[in-house]
Amino acid sequence: xxxxxxxxxxxxxxDSFAVLVREYVEWCRTRYEHDAWFVEKVFGYQDxxxxxxxxxxxxxxxNGKTLLVRNGEQVCGGGAFHRLPDGTCEMKRLYxxxxxxxQGIGYRLAEALIAAARADGFxxxxxxxxxxxREATAMYRKLGFKECAPYxxxxxxxxxxLVFMELQLTR
Numbered sequence: 379x380x381x382x383x384x385x386x387x388x389x390x391x392x393d394s395f396a397v398l399v400r401e402y403v404e405w406c407r408t409r410y411e412h413d414a415w416f417v418e419k420v421f422g423y424q425d426x427x428x429x430x431x432x433x434x435x436x437x438x439x440x441n442g443k444t445l446l447v448r449n450g451e452q453v454c455g456g457g458a459f460h461r462l463p464d465g466t467c468e469m470k471r472l473y474x475x476x477x478x479x480x481q482g483i484g485y486r487l488a489e490a491l492i493a494a495a496r497a498d499g500f501x502x503x504x505x506x507x508x509x510x511x512r513e514a515t516a517m518y519r520k521l522g523f524k525e526c527a528p529y530x531x532x533x534x535x536x537x538x539x540l541v542f543m544e545l546q547l548t549r
């Protein structure tokens with residue numbers, strides 16, 4: 379294992395995370411090429427443009443944490459969690475660049491995010507993902523996440539394309 383998982387702290391770190399998030403959106407556009415409207419609607423509904431301008435606020439202390447993965451000098455993956463209004467947390471934007479996929483980096487990153495949320499005192503972590511992102515859903519199940527009812531409001535038209543999951547963080 380030659381990669382290093384680290385906490386985003388600087389503007390440069392969050393800029394690297396923004397690059398990954400944009401890459402993730404493009405990857406989703408490819409995955410959902412036959413339902414391109416879905417990607418635009420989901421990220422539009424989530425106000426991705428506003429999020430990208432405020433990553434440190436949305437996913438940095440005290441609202442959450444962003445972890446990045448460096449392989450050599452290159453940031454090759456990242457993910458975050460943030461506090462939800464009900465006091466639980468939500469994992470967001472977990473992504474590993476294509477050329478680094480298949481090495482277990484995403485799994486180790488997810489484990490690190492779960493451990494950080496647990497250390498921050500959260501008792502429940504939630505996430506939503508696309509129904510065609512089967513590798514991600516399988517990984518989340520392997521980590522112990524279970525499917526759950528939608529915990530956020532989305533337009534009815536989007537719900538069939540989404541999978542909602544949660545993980546109890548307290549033992």
